[in-house]
Amino acid sequence: MWTDERVEMLKKLWSDGLSASQVAKQLGGVTRNAVIGKVHRLGLSGRATPSRPARPRPQTTARAMAPLRGRPDPLVVERRAEELRSEAHIERAEIARIEAEALEPAQRATVLTLTEHTCKWPIGDPGRPGFHFCGRGADSSSPYCTEHARLAYQPVQPRRNRDRTRKDSYAI
């Protein structure tokens, strides 16, 4: 039931930029459909803060394409962090972890920092936070560094030896 009180709450939450389902959860006893329906009947479908703000596609700058020198470009890390923030289902702890990686000295590469000269051996699960590429210098005319090229291009070996040697050399 839409009491004056609940309608006021709806107006407030909606203008605060909460999504219909979030508003419904907050109010309780109604579904997001009910909220959307009410929002339309009240004529306030335009919202102050769009739930999915249209952000211009970040350009691949020369800065971002520069070869890695010991640690990731802070701009690239911040860009990645912003992507994560925009996805409501990503936990805050995970965002913190991604940002913390910027402080580690290890060389890391994202898709934005790859050049013809960086190793593109994938590390981690593509699409999941923390996924990156090896990023070390690639051998000339190879997409991989020396170590990963060895893993990528394994010669066919005799059955007798293949099982053991393969398994051992495949650890990343």
Place this chain on the structure above:
DNA sequence: CCCTGATTCGC
């Protein structure tokens, strides 16, 4: 498959 808002239409 998770989510978003928009629209329709029987109640």
Place this chain on the structure above:
DNA sequence: GCGAATCAGG
């Protein structure tokens, strides 16, 4: 007026 079902999309 209400909201479930459905649509269209990220």
